[in-house]
Amino acid sequence: MKKVIVGNHAVSWGVQLARTEVISAYPITPQTQVVEQLSEMCASGELNARFIKVESEHSAMAACMGASAAGARAFTATSSQGLALMHELLHWAAGARHPIVMADINRSLGPGWNIWTEQTDSLAQRDTGWVQLYCETNQEVLDTTIMSFRLAEQVNLPVMLVLDAFYLSHTAEPVDIPDRELVDAFLPKRQARLKLDTAEPHSFNALVPPASYMEMRHALQEAMREARTAFDEVEEEWEQRFGRRYGAVEAYHTDDADLVLVTSGTVTSTARHVIDQRRAAGERVGLVKIKMFRPFPTETLRAALAGIARVAVLDRNLSPGRGGIFAEELRAALYDVPAEDRPQVYGYVLGLGGRDIRPDTIDTVIERTRAAAAPDREDLWVGLLGDDGAPATTGRAQTSADSLPGVEA
Amino acid sequence: MSQIMIKDALQQRELMTSGHLACPGCGGALAMRMVLKELGERTIVTMPACCWSVIAGPYPTASVQVPVYHTAFETGAAVASGIRAALDMRGDTDTTVMVWAGDGGTFDIGLQALSGAAERNENILYVCYDNEAYMNTGIQRSSATPWGAWTTTTPVAQPQANPKKDIMAIMAAHRIPYAATATPAYPTDLVAKVRRAKSVRGTRFLHILAPCPPGWKYADERSMELARLAVRARIFPMLEVEDGQHWRFTMDHPGDPVEPYVRAQGRFRHLDDAQIALVQERVDARWTELLGRVMN
Amino acid sequence: MSELRLEGKDLPVSRTTTLGNRTGSWKYIRPVYHDRVAPCNQKCPVGIDIEAYLNLLREDRLEEAVDLLLRENPIPAITGRVCDHPCETACNRRELDGAVAIHAVERMLGDQALTRRVAASPVTQREQIGVVGSGPAGLACAYHRNRLGYAVTVFEAADEPGGMLRLGIPEFRLPRAVLDRQLEQLRELGIKFVCGTRIGKDLDWSLLASFDVVFIGTGAHLARPLGLAGEDHPAVRQGLEFLQEVNAGGRPDVGRKVIVIGGGNTAMDCARTARRLGAEVTVAYRRTREEMPAIREEIADAEREGITLEFLVAPVGFGDDSEGVVDIVFERMVLGEPDASGRRAPVPTGARFEHAVDLVLLATGESASLEALPPSVQVYRGSIAADRLGATAEGRYFSGGDVAGHDRTGAHALGAGKRAAIGIDRPLRAQRASAASPEAVPAELAALSLGPQGNLSMTRWRHDDPVRRVAPVDEVVSPELLNLTHFEPAERHADHKPNGAAATTFAEVNLGLTRNEALAEAKRCFNCGVCNGCELCLIYCADVAIRRATGAYRFEIDLEYCKGCGVCAEECPRGAISMTREGL
Structure with a gap:
């Protein structure tokens, strides 16, 4: 069944088809449509779930933890400040190995208040032990939502699926909504073995002494490693049943490319368009889309990028004091590639706070990458405005003309 | 009958084991033992950070024979809501879901989640065992610490300057079906309230005074005596509140002077007679206020 | 699903209890159960285990309570009426809301005893015991000797036995029917009474030569002139x-x-x-x-x-x-x-x-009449010179009661008679005792006494206490040892209930307590110093270290886990638990 729906509703449909048992969420722009539609679905009976309308995001995650610990399939959705408020419990949910699924609608963090898209909120949670899957289209959102439950329950890790504010959350696209029976076959009812059960009472999450804690962290790391391959298996099965797959990493026209863009989220679609145009003009450019950020698909990325001269990473996020987070992670991943095959990585920071990333923005990225033999710094800023409010000249720093956040001309 | 024979008032079953890590004379440990006796095996407990995070036993041990979910400090009521939802979804509406939280996790950091759960009238039993400070971290003041008390963050030169938060009034304001105060010093009263709470649907709140020998600084063996002194002196009245509106006392409070209670504890050692008179004044004022509620 | 592969070691899930933590090592003092002495018991001149029979009655074990009473007191229906009950003066409840009406309970139990058919005690010993005087001292000595298996003959100067009980106490306090039935029961036990025979006058002391031992309990009847x-x-x-x-x-x-x-x-x-x-x-x-x-x-x-x-x-x-x-x-x-x-x-x-x-x-x-004593019995300051166990300088003769200078109450006479019974038994038992015999002579009389100043217990002498005793200590329970929190006020029953009639007849004035009233009085008893199984120690143990036990102790303390907090000892209503230093 095809429907034209916004990304937020693609999430809701996925949650409904997954027969989620407990939902707990707190409203925040731009996530609100997710919880609104889920409320409607619960109210109408389309979805047989308990929706706990909590008083905060931390309680939303806490309620999901409780529900998941008691064996239920649990879901929440949030964004930005809400995700930041959950931070402590993201650790808790992962450490307790709860297969909770959460949708995060990427939104920038205040202050000042900004409701538009940026990935810093989700990326800031990278060390919490959650699987992170970034989406490019509403179809991918729906498919990823359902696959996330399957993956989460398979490896006992929580999964965060991530979509851009507005560009996906509020943008309507045609989406093929799979049949319920087919989804049921793909995702049976959750069967938790270790759970809160009066017939087999255990305590969970008690004080763990140094003698045992490290092994549990190791087990978490091993679960993440397992999640990497499990994701491919899950997608394999999804593809067999529904004919679609996305890949933890998607390589697009990279085989003969001398310059490859690395993207995630909706920027990918814009970049795809630019690549197509430049390919048509005979330029050897390509694209790598990173869907899975945690576990980080290091091997896959090395295979996709080894031997390519220049890699330009588009980071709609910022780790202040360092730069773009994808670029940083990618550099680390590629460091062990033999020097002769190791690409030069250009890390571009752009589109923060929902600023448009247009094809000409990407053109700028490509041109600046081609213009310099090597980046002179880790963070290369694109699209900054000057003090006069006009677009800053390429390579002009925001604050000082002597400190160029760009490439030597 | 003359001796108050209470042995038959308590269930024989033991859902708590020896070897737990509570301090000698711990009121909170005894409270758990009594509450579980009454609630029975079909109980799931969630505990935010509190003394019981330790008492319940370090991994891989457990000192209670019911499922326990240890959770972050501010999340007791929310986790319980989630557990309840999961059980309901699987058709189990009988198992009692209990939050077991200290005063810090209830009065302070957990108040928001508790308020949320109470407002939603979640079908959970929330028990606050109140030892009147952050004892597990080494006796720091909470909003349950009484006026004038020493703690490590309210040193003698600047003791607790605010009165204890009126948590019962807060809970009553949520119009939850059942709220009560209790103490293990009065086991019959305590288990009767647990029984009552168990039978009610919706959010139920039990505020249990749990004397703490190291935190209050008195000899271990006096735990029950101190709880009784607090009740008799109207410092910690024994109450039931139905639907947030119907307040009643569950025993007589003769109104003994507060002084013996205060003098018995090292945390009040610095108070002079005038200050103790002030404690008395505050207790009397609260009592008058409470009488107003009970009369209505 | 692979979720089933999740192992307990991968996340903090408990696998076992906390029983591996031997928290008992934390303690430096430990609780110990032991019986102390109830003040009523120590003050009872008869040496009755009052606390124990009240406890049996509290548990509605009426017949056992009667049995226990009869172990020490031959005539409870009488003492229940006429004793001046110093036990009640000592009662720890006295200051709270009145002493337990012990004597009224005793009367009820005594009356219950009167309804019993009594079988003769088997005579198992060859020694013959003569008792001179059938007042309380003589009766007590005769009764206890009889129950120890001896043939006993009592000589009484008056036409009927009873001594001062019959002659000195008016019917409206002690109905003759009660006295007669009590004496009849003593006869049923096999005690032989020879009345109308004043030894030393009607019959010479030498004619008692066939008795191995003679107890003199002739009382004090002699008028003491004012000299005015x-x-x-x-x-x-x-x-x-x-x-x-x-x-x-x-x-x-x-x-x-x-x-x-x-x-x-x-x-x-x-x-x-x-x-x-x-x-x-x-x-x-x-x-x-x-x-x-x-x-x-x-x-x-x-x-x-x-x-x-x-x-x-x-x-x-x-x-x-x-x-x-x-x-x-x-x-x-x-x-x-x-x-x-x-x-x-x-x-x-x-x-x-x-x-x-x-x-x-x-x-x-009144004074004791000392003219007609056997010549070998010595007199000192107006009384027969006898030691605590009634022994006189002449080994065959024992004495007790008013004539031996004891306090002039029936209760003291009963106590003296009992002590003499033990005193008579001591050398005889020593003769019989062999290395193989478990029946040994107690080295110290203190081991028999109900408290440092209490009378001796026949039950202890016989080594057959039906009440479970836990590491008894010879210490009387003071009010400070009690925890009165666990009692609620319960008014003492009007134990003395006048019949309401005018003082014109000799009918018994005091109606006494009904069985239910006596039961309620028994429930007022604190059971000072003796565990009555109230379970407060168990209830208040935060370490789940106290358990019900089946042996001699009602409870056992698991010292592997007890942290020595002392709450059990503090909360014990009756001072039956003490905290002792570890290692001692």
């Missing part, structure tokens, strides 16, 4: 002699006005008896109400019956008046410094006044 002018006036009589006449069925003319001199039980009995014979009666006592030795209830009864009490007056002489009326001259007294008895002594003021009355009854005490 005119005391020989025919209208001045000895009170005890007057009581004996009436108790034997005589109804002498007492005239219109009677004065009784004295403040003890004999004085009360005389006054109330004279009242029943139609007189207006005044009791004149030289001290005040506070110092009166008479039982409080009897004083109250006397006043209720219209008897006037006059205090701080002492007779100084008697004058002859016309027609048998006697003029009694009194001197007004005031209270001075305490005397040897601890009471404030009356001091004459010189102020005198007279009363003309028809009869004066003197009730100021």
Whole structure:
């Protein structure tokens, strides 16, 4: 069944088809449509779930933890400040190995208040032990939502699926909504073995002494490693049943490319368009889309990028004091590639706070990458405005003309 | 009958084991033992950070024979809501879901989640065992610490300057079906309230005074005596509140002077007679206020 | 699903209990259960385990309570009526809301005992025991010797046994039916009574040679003259002699006005008896109400019956008046410094006044009659010289009760008789004891006593205590050892219930307690110092280290886990748990 729906509703449909048992969420722009539609679905009976309308995001995650610990399939959705408020419990949910699924609608963090898209909120949670899957289209959102439950329950890790504010959350696209029976076959009812059960009472999450804690962290790391391959298996099965797959990493026209863009989220679609145009003009450019950020698909990325001269990473996020987070992670991943095959990585920071990333923005990225033999710094800023409010000249720093956040001309 | 024979008032079953890590004379440990006796095996407990995070036993041990979910400090009521939802979804509406939280996790950091759960009238039993400070971290003041008390963050030169938060009034304001105060010093009263709470649907709140020998600084063996002194002196009245509106006392409070209670504890050692008179004044004022509620 | 592969070691899930933590190592003091001595037990001159029978009764084990009582007291239906119950004075409940009405409970149990058919005790020992005198001392000695398996013969000067019980106590306090049934039961036990035979007069002591041991319990009946002018006036009589006449069925003319001199039980009995014979009666006592030795209830009864009490007056002489009326001259007294008895002594003021009355009854005490003793028995300060176990210098003769100078109450006489029974048994048992015999002679009498100052326990002598004893210590429970929190107020039952009739008949005045009332009184008992299984220790143990036990102890403490907090000892209502230093 095809429907034209916004990304937020693609999430809701996925949650409904997954027969989620407990939902707990707190409203925040731009996530609100997710919880609104889920409320409607619960109210109408389309979805047989308990929706706990909590008083905060931390309680939303806490309620999901409780529900998941008691064996239920649990879901929440949030964004930005809400995700930041959950931070402590993201650790808790992962450490307790709860297969909770959460949708995060990427939104920038205040202050000042900004409701538009940026990935810093989700990326800031990278060390919490959650699987992170970034989406490019509403179809991918729906498919990823359902696959996330399957993956989460398979490896006992929580999964965060991530979509851009507005560009996906509020943008309507045609989406093929799979049949319920087919989804049921793909995702049976959750069967938790270790759970809160009066017939087999255990305590969970008690004080763990140094003698045992490290092994549990190791087990978490091993679960993440397992999640990497499990994701491919899950997608394999999804593809067999529904004919679609996305890949933890998607390589697009990279085989003969001398310059490859690395993207995630909706920027990918814009970049795809630019690549197509430049390919048509005979330029050897390509694209790598990173869907899975945690576990980080290091091997896959090395295979996709080894031997390519220049890699330009588009980071709609910022780790202040360092730069773009994808670029940083990618550099680390590629460091062990033999020097002769190791690409030069250009890390571009752009589109923060929902600023448009247009094809000409990407053109700028490509041109600046081609213009310099090597980046002179880790963070290369694109699209900054000057003090006069006009677009800053390429390579002009925001604050000082002597400190160029760009490439030597 | 003359001796108050209470042995038959308590269930024989033991859902708590020896070897737990509570301090000698711990009121909170005894409270758990009594509450579980009454609630029975079909109980799931969630505990935010509190003394019981330790008492319940370090991994891989457990000192209670019911499922326990240890959770972050501010999340007791929310986790319980989630557990309840999961059980309901699987058709189990009988198992009692209990939050077991200290005063810090209830009065302070957990108040928001508790308020949320109470407002939603979640079908959970929330028990606050109140030892009147952050004892597990080494006796720091909470909003349950009484006026004038020493703690490590309210040193003698600047003791607790605010009165204890009126948590019962807060809970009553949520119009939850059942709220009560209790103490293990009065086991019959305590288990009767647990029984009552168990039978009610919706959010139920039990505020249990749990004397703490190291935190209050008195000899271990006096735990029950101190709880009784607090009740008799109207410092910690024994109450039931139905639907947030119907307040009643569950025993007589003769109104003994507060002084013996205060003098018995090292945390009040610095108070002079005038200050103790002030404690008395505050207790009397609260009592008058409470009488107003009970009369209505 | 691979979720099933999740292992307990991968996340913090418990696999076991905390029982591996031996928290007992934390403690430096440990709780110990042990029986202490209830103050009533120590104060009972008879040496009854009062606390234990009250506890049995509390558990509604009536017959067992009676059995326990009968182990120490041969005549509870009598003592329950006439004993001055020092046990109640000692009762730790006294200050709270009145002592447990022990004597009233005892009377109920005693009456229950009277309904029993009694089988003769088997005679298992060859020694013959003779008892001279059938008052409380003699009866007690005879009873306990009988129960120890000896053939016992009691000699009584009067026509019927009972001694002072029969002669000195009026029917309205001790109905003859009760006395007779009690004595009948003693006969049923196999005790032989030979009455109307005064040894040393009707029968020479030498004729008792066939008895291996002879107990002398001949009491104190001898009138003690005041030494005042005119005391020989025919209208001045000895009170005890007057009581004996009436108790034997005589109804002498007492005239219109009677004065009784004295403040003890004999004085009360005389006054109330004279009242029943139609007189207006005044009791004149030289001290005040506070110092009166008479039982409080009897004083109250006397006043209720219209008897006037006059205090701080002492007779100084008697004058002859016309027609048998006697003029009694009194001197007004005031209270001075305490005397040897601890009471404030009356001091004459010189102020005198007279009363003309028809009869004066003197009730100021009696002496032991010591003329007709066997020559080998020594006398010291007006009494037979006997040790605590009744032994005299002459090995065959034992003695106890009033004649041996013990406190002049029936209860003390009963206690003395029992001690003598043990005293008689001691050498005999020592003779029988062999290395193979488990029956050993206790090295110390202290091991038999109910408290440092208590009487001896026949039960302990017999080594067959039916009550579970836990590491007994010889310490009386003081009020500080109790935790009264665990008791709620319960008024003492009106243990003395006058029948409401006018003081014209000799019917028993006090109706006593019903069975249910006695049960309620038993429930008022604190069971001082003895675990009664209330379980408060178990209930208040935060370490789940106290468990019900099936052996001698009602509870056991798991010292592997007990942290030594001391809450159990503190909360024990009755001081049956102590904290002891670890390692001691």
